[in-house]
Amino acid sequence: MLKQIFTLPRLVLCILFLVFTAHPVLAGDIPFISTAELKAKMDAGEQLVLADALSPIEHDELSIKGSVSIPASQVAGNANLPADKGTLLIFYCKGPKCGKSRIAAGKAVQLGYSNVMVYNEGLPAWAKHRYPLAKNVAYPAIEVSRLSPNQVHGMRDSIVILDIRGAKHKQLGRINGATEIVLDNLQEKYTALPRDKKIVVVDHAAKQVVVTAKFLAMKGYNDVAVMDGGVAAWIRAGLPVTK
Secondary structure: OOHHHHHHHHHHHHHHHHHOOOOOHHHOOOOEHHHHHHHHHHHHOEEEEEEOOEEEEEHOOEEEEOEEEOOOOOOOOOOOOOOOOOOOOEEOOOOOOHHHHHHHHHHHHOOOOOEEEEEEOHHHHHOOOOOOOOOOOOOOOOOEEEEEEEHHHHHHOOOOEOOOOOHHHOOOOOOOOOOOOHHHHHHHHHOOOOOEEEEEEEEOOOOHHHHHHHHHOOHHHHEEEEEEHHHHHHHOOOOOOOO
């Protein structure tokens, strides 16, 4: 009986230790790799998979040479993931302000990948050093028409507003009547868009709309424009959204 009395507190302490120390891997737990370190590994031919966490459309426009496309929203089941979960897997996107590389890396860890890193400096730093880049597709070199949120609002009954935002940014509000196709999925779903109406592409802050418009132009859509400032500017202008 005495042995049980003294053993029970130890058991409780062990359980409490496990409860308070075990937690899912957070983005901050995943190590960063610098530009110099990544370049050295690639030059040495080290076995690794360098993954672009941006959309396939953005990846095709410009990427780090030798990288593959694994969008942050499409990590699970992606064919470009290495079969060996111990392989060094490095995610990048458009620099420290772009959180997609960290999101994708966290998802990879949750899938059981044990050697995951984030190249946080990303594509801008790689390009600044004039390191090798790849352009998989030559999008048309066109001047994309830009419209203000008020202009788009005034035209809304005669155009197609294409909202390419992900779920996170849609929480800020949706434009009523907009066609919603997340940019990560647009390569497969663009044919759902009509060809007999003007298409105006909108995103969160007008960072991804131009490449989207060029992609659509390449696919034969001849009347495509973008909205300046994104849905964030639409909301600032006091224009209506639904939650």
